[in-house]
Amino acid sequence: MDFGLSDDQRDIQRTARDLLAERARPERVREHAEARTVDQALWRELSELGWPGIAVAEDHGGQGLGRIELSILCEELGRSLAPVPFLPSVMAATLIEHAGSPEQRDRWLPALAAGDATGALGVAVDGTAELVIGAVEAGVIVLVEDDRTARLLGADEAEVTPVASIDPTRSTARVGAIADGGEPLTGDVSAGIDRSLVAVSSELVGVCDRALEMTVAYVKERKQFGVPVGAYQAVSHRCAQMLLETEKARATAAFAAWTADAEPDRLPEASAMAKAAASDAAREVTASAIQAHGGIGFTWEADVHWLYKRAQLDAALLGGAKRHRAQLAVILAEQLQASATA
Amino acid sequence: MDLTFSPKETAFRDELRAWLADNPPDPEPTDGGEDAHYAWRRDWQRRLYDAGWAAPSWPTEYGGRGATPSESAIYFEEIGRARVPLAANTLGLLLGGPTLMVWGTDEQKERYLAPILSGEEIWCQGFSEPDAGSDLASLKTRAVRDPAHPDEWVVTGQKVWTSGAQYSKWCMLVARTDQEAAKHKGLTYFLMDMEQDAVQIRPLRQITGEAEFNELFIEEARIPDANVVGGVGNGWKVALTTLMNERAGLGFALQIRLRQLLDDLIAAAAERGLLENGGAGSYSDALAELHVRCESIRLLAWKGLTDAERYGQPGPEGSLVKWLWSDTNQRLTELAAEIIGPEALTMGTSWSYELLRARGNTIEGGTTEVLKNIVAERVLGLPRLKVAV
Structure with a gap:
């Protein structure tokens, strides 16, 4: 591996x-x-x-x-x-x-x-x-x-x-x-849709990565009460959570991209997982980025809002996280059926 | 990127899988309490040992198979998949042995490794204390040289969360040997003989009602100088070796266990008709989310392991995997309480046990709060908050 x-x-x-x-x-x-x-x-x-x-x-x-x-x-x-x-x-x-x-x-x-x-x-x-x-x-x-x-x-x-x-x-x-x-x-669109889901998920991983990078840089710089705000656990643990969500999205997106070429039979499941994980991650991570930037994060000049907006559009693109989890539930039920009859 | 096993890894897996299928353990004892249960696991270790499967990751010179980290992960996955118990001497095999291989003298390796592997001598871990949990280095158990016998240490203190103490011959004990030195520097790592009156064991009843762990009361216990591991004053470094092994090995067994619980829960949900309506069933979303999390854990665990194996650099995955796993197991068992219903809230059932036991997951082996600190400080490079002391 x-x-x-x-x-x-x-x-x-x-x-x-x-x-x-x-x-x-x-x-x-x-x-x-x-x-x-x-x-x-x-x-x-x-x-x-x-x-x-x-x-x-x-x-x-x-x-x-x-x-x-x-x-x-x-x-x-x-x-x-x-x-x-x-x-x-x-x-x-x-x-x-x-x-x-x-x-x-x-x-x-x-x-x-x-x-x-x-x-x-x-x-x-x-x-x-x-x-x-x-x-x-x-x-x-x-x-x-x-x-x-x-x-x-x-x-x-x-x-x-x-x-x-x-x-x-x-x-x-x-x-x-x-x-x-x-x-x-005239062909079956599923293969193309599933591969498109992987592409969107990967874009969202990039959005998460950048949002986290900007946030970490900001909370190291920004001081309140005489210390960088990133030293407060309420802030640093938020950043850790952002990393966790980003890495989940990254791992599932990488897995889905790999299955698309190497094990296409698993692509329907892998692409649904990737899109569900990446959609949730990007919305949460970019929202967190705005919060961790404080008042500045709510301004037009701070640039984090572009990431939040991109995340919202991409998360909805080709169906949101819940829709892909519903799809996954169908796949899980089918797998259960298959293992019961095997 | 190649997410398949190599032919060598596949052969390793197939050999183990076949052996496990042909050599199942005896049925789990239903009465006789914890002692009978432990005897059953000890017997199982003996069978693993006889077939060379007690600790495949140990080098061949010490009786292992010299398995790679990936093969070792496959080993734990297969043990989990076959739903057989881990070998009884888990702490000796996963922590004590590997720590000795790094820090032990030739005499120590010669003396201790073989009985760990065979299960003849069980090991336990004496690290945590009532006042030293996450802040382990602040531990107070002290060891002083006996003025009358300078090659012996006299140890007094208290340890907690010692699993298997009542079955153990040896305890990996970290004690303070220098009161003046900085807190990480005055520690020494000992092997303490548990068979002495100066060591009293009291079961620690946990929220599940059973006593998986113990408290140790140590009152002038004696340890010969020959049982110092890694040198006097070097205990913190030696202990870190032990703790790193703790995170690496067990993770894969736990991850598979989580997967099985989820499969069981999905089957239970299907039985109750809760997965119908094309994914619109009331629990479909929550179950699918758990599936995504389980798969993320599997992928991140393998990524951390194989990155370290290939590129010599573990990523941030170690702490993330433990954090995500513990949180997911809690969510899963709470969802099970809803799906399974009254049975999951009745003492004595496996689901109620899982529900209650899961609360320990976010505390043991590094609390989630400490893991977040580690991620924030060491992965993201955020400044450390200076705490007033």
């Missing part, structure tokens, strides 16, 4: 962190968030580096690497809150790759892998999906209904109404298909 990253994976992680520390500084993220704009220059740069296609097959112009490599990038982008449509784009590509026809894959995957087009994934009720991340700028949108039927919409086949979500580091929109617009995705 080895939970460590390979040398190549470590390189990817280090390169990504260094690049984003430089290109997605807090002040730049804030600038784009306040203007509600995508950082197009950064997106072009990431595209030239091949990021959007990291897990897309080489036949379709991608790098053909695995879900672990994709998770590494998601985590780093989550840490930095870079205002680029990476997550929605890779989720759309994943759905098309696993549920699309050969023609649909040929048509969209090379463009998505190259970053020439971006994508979005929405969960629709009666044809309309709310708060679809990245839909405003997307060239292709996948809409999945609750019954797991799915439609693939080109930008001109979708009705996209921008909505200002609480997280302005990314665009969000209400999306519906225009009459008879788009075409069905």
